[in-house]
Amino acid sequence: MSTNGTGPTIVLDGEKVAYNPGETVYEAATRHGKDIPTLCYDPRLEPFGGCRLCVVEVEGARAPVASCTAQCQAGMEVRTRSARVEVHRRTLMEMLVSENREVDVDELTSLASQEMTELVDRYEARTGRFRGRQSGASRPDDPNPFIMRDYDNCISCYRCVRVCAEQEGDYAISVKGRGFDTQITVEFDGHLKESACTFCGQCVQTCPTGALGDLKALAYRDVAGETKKTRTVCPYCGVGCAVDLLTRGNTLIGVQPAMDGPANKGALCVKGQFAFDFVQHPDRLAHPLVRGEDGELHQAGWDEALDRAAEGFLRVRERYGRHAVYGVASGRAPHEAAYTMQKFIRGGFGTNHIDNCSRA
Amino acid sequence: MTDQEILARWKEEPAPLLPVLHAFHARDGYLSEDAIRTVSKGLRIPLADLYGTITFYHHFARVPGGLDCPRVCTGPVCLQEGALDILADLAPEGATGMPCSGRCDDPVPVIRGHLTLAGRSAADLTARPAPLPPPARDADRECVFRTIREPGHATLAGYRRDGGYEGLARAVRELTPAQVVESIDRSGLAGRGGAGFPTGRKWRAVAEANGTPKSIVCNADEGEPGCFKDRALMDYDPHAVIEGMIASGYATGAHRGFIYLRYEYPETEHILAEAIREAEEAGILGPSVMDSGFAFDLHIRRGAGAYICGEETSLLNSMEGKHPFPRNRPPFPVTHGFENLPTVVNNVETLASVPHILALGAEWYAGLGMNGHAGTKVISLSGDILRPGNYEVPMGFPLERLLYDWAGGPFEGRTIQAVTMAGLSGGFLAGDDLFVTLDEPAIRARKSFLGAGGIMVFDDSRDMVEVAHAAMEFFAHESCGKCFPCRIGTQRLTERLAGEAGPDSLVAWVDEVADIGYTMKETSACGLGTAAPLITESLMRYFPEAVSRHVTAHGPLPMAGRG
Ligand SMILES: Cc1cc2nc3c(=O)[nH]c(=O)nc-3n(C[C@H](O)[C@H](O)[C@H](O)COP(=O)(O)O)c2cc1C
Ligand code: SF4
Ligand code: SF4
Ligand code: SF4
Ligand code: FES
Ligand code: FES
Numbered sequence: 001m002s003t004n005g006t007g008p009t010i011v012l013d014g015e016k017v018a019y020n021p022g023e024t025v026y027e028a029a030t031r032h033g034k035d036i037p038t039l040c041y042d043p044r045l046e047p048f049g050g051c052r053l054c055v056v057e058v059e060g061a062r063a064p065v066a067s068c069t070a071q072c073q074a075g076m077e078v079r080t081r082s083a084r085v086e087v088h089r090r091t092l093m094e095m096l097v098s099e100n101r102e103v104d105v106d107e108l109t110s111l112a113s114q115e116m117t118e119l120v121d122r123y124e125a126r127t128g129r130f131r132g133r134q135s136g137a138s139r140p141d142d143p144n145p146f147i148m149r150d151y152d153n154c155i156s157c158y159r160c161v162r163v164c165a166e167q168e169g170d171y172a173i174s175v176k177g178r179g180f181d182t183q184i185t186v187e188f189d190g191h192l193k194e195s196a197c198t199f200c201g202q203c204v205q206t207c208p209t210g211a212l213g214d215l216k217a218l219a220y221r222d223v224a225g226e227t228k229k230t231r232t233v234c235p236y237c238g239v240g241c242a243v244d245l246l247t248r249g250n251t252l253i254g255v256q257p258a259m260d261g262p263a264n265k266g267a268l269c270v271k272g273q274f275a276f277d278f279v280q281h282p283d284r285l286a287h288p289l290v291r292g293e294d295g296e297l298h299q300a301g302w303d304e305a306l307d308r309a310a311e312g313f314l315r316v317r318e319r320y321g322r323h324a325v326y327g328v329a330s331g332r333a334p335h336e337a338a339y340t341m342q343k344f345i346r347g348g349f350g351t352n353h354i355d356n357c358s359r360a
Numbered sequence: 361m362t363d364q365e366i367l368a369r370w371k372e373e374p375a376p377l378l379p380v381l382h383a384f385h386a387r388d389g390y391l392s393e394d395a396i397r398t399v400s401k402g403l404r405i406p407l408a409d410l411y412g413t414i415t416f417y418h419h420f421a422r423v424p425g426g427l428d429c430p431r432v433c434t435g436p437v438c439l440q441e442g443a444l445d446i447l448a449d450l451a452p453e454g455a456t457g458m459p460c461s462g463r464c465d466d467p468v469p470v471i472r473g474h475l476t477l478a479g480r481s482a483a484d485l486t487a488r489p490a491p492l493p494p495p496a497r498d499a500d501r502e503c504v505f506r507t508i509r510e511p512g513h514a515t516l517a518g519y520r521r522d523g524g525y526e527g528l529a530r531a532v533r534e535l536t537p538a539q540v541v542e543s544i545d546r547s548g549l550a551g552r553g554g555a556g557f558p559t560g561r562k563w564r565a566v567a568e569a570n571g572t573p574k575s576i577v578c579n580a581d582e583g584e585p586g587c588f589k590d591r592a593l594m595d596y597d598p599h600a601v602i603e604g605m606i607a608s609g610y611a612t613g614a615h616r617g618f619i620y621l622r623y624e625y626p627e628t629e630h631i632l633a634e635a636i637r638e639a640e641e642a643g644i645l646g647p648s649v650m651d652s653g654f655a656f657d658l659h660i661r662r663g664a665g666a667y668i669c670g671e672e673t674s675l676l677n678s679m680e681g682k683h684p685f686p687r688n689r690p691p692f693p694v695t696h697g698f699e700n701l702p703t704v705v706n707n708v709e710t711l712a713s714v715p716h717i718l719a720l721g722a723e724w725y726a727g728l729g730m731n732g733h734a735g736t737k738v739i740s741l742s743g744d745i746l747r748p749g750n751y752e753v754p755m756g757f758p759l760e761r762l763l764y765d766w767a768g769g770p771f772e773g774r775t776i777q778a779v780t781m782a783g784l785s786g787g788f789l790a791g792d793d794l795f796v797t798l799d800e801p802a803i804r805a806r807k808s809f810l811g812a813g814g815i816m817v818f819d820d821s822r823d824m825v826e827v828a829h830a831a832m833e834f835f836a837h838e839s840c841g842k843c844f845p846c847r848i849g850t851q852r853l854t855e856r857l858a859g860e861a862g863p864d865s866l867v868a869w870v871d872e873v874a875d876i877g878y879t880m881k882e883t884s885a886c887g888l889g890t891a892a893p894l895i896t897e898s899l900m901r902y903f904p905e906a907v908s909r910h911v912t913a914h915g916p917l918p919m920a921g922r923g
Pocket of ligand 2: 160163164170171173196197198199200202203204
């Protein structure tokens, strides 16, 4: 928006800045480089106003206000880091530490899993104050292979519930009970498998404490090396969800959705999110196989295998014409292989009979 | 009724979820898994969401026979009146506790099925009407209680005999809606449900707001411990509430009203339903109110046991069948209320004042108060006091006179140690602060507030730390769980007052309790969390020795090493 002095402005930490009408104080402040702490916030969701870490001082207001739900008003004077709000933020972080089993969780747990840890450190909140009963009860009994439900570390921000409803539209999980006893649940306290859950993993990726974890990725937690992120596009279907592949050395250890992916904005489906470990599966072919006279497959060299394949293709084309060939690429192959495949069919055979198994 | 008959009965009505759930609950004696699945399909509410919402309410039983298990009030007054013994005696019948259920002037209430019993021991529990307000001490300065004690006043005939519906008749025939708003504005009437917002301004905002249909919601949730005034008004003057709601509808252009009634008043539901039936039959409710051409319909929606559902935005979510967390404000209900349309939410007492103002005039009402304060306030007085009950006092009336002159003072040989304000939400007043006048500015100057006007008295035989613990346990039990400071803070304060967790050094204890309270007060998302720390704050202010004894007595705590 305009910073040329024509649009409406607020005073942000003493500096006059422009805001877009309808923008919240948090959005405007963030756009202007302020680092306001949040835990219940996910830019894709309706502002919820639960964690209260985002409180700021507004001139004339009796008490600090939650910046994620407050709208900018012309002339508003906002202080984002005053001693008063920093005291509240620290107390809130100390309270959170007191209700959870642990603060430090493995980075592979999920995309957002370090949010709470980082704020605990920023506010030096490992003071041991406010001890008492811990909240939330983990569900190690849930047998699903994808999602860890470790609610001992849940802080009741309800991002999981809200992302499931607002982004995924599945309404698979909800809040049971109230107060300190709230618990994330599916109907009748059951397992995810029997619920409306599609295992899209969005709840996992938005969970700021690691209470929800990616079991597929966590299986690789002991692989040594530095985690590398590579941006790519999920090969499973035609939507084109942007993902970051996590690797250590030559091992693919996880997939995380790209929050800025134009097609998916952090969303994935069960395949894109969890179905990656075939890559290093021991059952994968390690060399070419050709079928012998006996009808069985036998290990062969590349030359032999390619000759056999070419021979077969040519025979078919000669006998039935170029349109008798139909190529189907696999959704589990890399994009480069899929590209080569269509080149091979279109350019090599001169037919458009080319498809991909994930043409969804 | 079959499943499908229940759904068909309510499906097309506004705010159908609560009545549907109550119908299944009443039919089966609990909410079965099958019933919940049926409701989920019938009303198109996702199953997990519906399940979570049902678990939010205290009184929806989830096991067969649950509805018939006795629920015994374990509120602050009843705890002093034998509630725990009753609970123990009724344990074989599956008795459980429940928060203050609005009968502190006639303890101890026990709800079984659809019946309220009361008595000081399990043996003498009887079903009897809740008490009428005691005789007036200053009859010329009463508003809502002016005619309430007349025999038969709760019937339409009795109400009309005492001048009822005359104000409304004049309003709908002779005044414009704007003139009605103007009159309420001039009377100085302000909300009697706790927040004290000027009623005329609220009505004007709804009248001027765009969007239809508009609604009038009567907040009859009365969940605040120590408050039982709305119960008395509805039981003995139901038509005043109806008249006030119709007037509010006329003034704002709303054609439908809802009374959101707390679960714990089953008898009141019948009284209100009967009054509505009478009013409909007499043409006072319906397509043409008193032949004016103005249409107004009234529905009762019964809550299911959640204090937070008295908070107006949580109430609206509850009516809409959503998870009853409070909403973020702004926008306010006057523009985005029931189903996101303009809505008046007013307390029972506020609405019951309206007919009297319409009949006797704004100036009359304004003049009832003392020292420049407008109108009156009903105080629900209970606890260690000779004559508990509902007293209507002029705004600005001295508390001391209410306690000693009107209500007879403490019991023989006892002195008053402390009183609560706003029911429980205002924390305690004690010592010299007992010489306060009953109006918001005076009480706020003492770091408390008058709110809905419940006052519980504790004499010198009571352990104030224990009282504070019971109070905080209530807030922890009722915290909705939406915001961090209240969800965790109410729990931590309860543990500290119980002596279950917390530092064993006094300085560290006071530090923790004060820090939690400060952050709750300043950052909680609604009035529950901002008010709850007034309990600990006032306890530490008035009773530092008791706090010190409490902390040093318990020594190192089992949980102190955890974390
Ligand atoms: C935790 C909480 C509980 C409340 N409970 C009630 C209640 O039981 N009855 C009520 O009238 N107002 C209650 N209120 C106040 C309502 O939010 C609202 O201000 C009121 O109903 C407006 O009506 P009035 O202006 O006539 O007072 C409560 C507020 C809070 C924060
Ligand atoms: S995995 Fe997806 S569908 Fe399942 S609970 Fe999480 S967000 Fe909802
Ligand atoms: S599981 Fe995670 S995302 Fe869900 S409420 Fe708990 S902390 Fe928040
Ligand atoms: S203050 Fe308490 S009751 Fe109010 S929104 Fe927060 S958690 Fe809920
Ligand atoms: S980010 Fe504003 S309350 Fe959580
Ligand atoms: S009715 Fe039991 S404490 Fe109010």
